[in-house]
Amino acid sequence: MGNTDKFDMIANNYDTAERIELASLTAHAIADKLYQTETKHAIDFGCGTGLVGLNLLAKFKSILFLDP
Secondary structure, eight states: OOHHHHHHHHHHOOOOOHHHHHHHHHHHHTTTTSSHHHHEEEEETTTTTTTTHHGGGGGGEEEEOOOO
């Protein structure tokens, strides 16, 4: 089993409905503070499964997801 498979198994248990909702609320609060970011790049450091950053993809030219 590769790292991607292990990550997917953990993510299936980690991304609960409550966490998905919290990430959505967080992303919307962040998005409300953004200004002219469509041509900019962002980094979601400590992204975990990427729930917040995935909700912000349309706001940036690109997002780099990093997690130790």
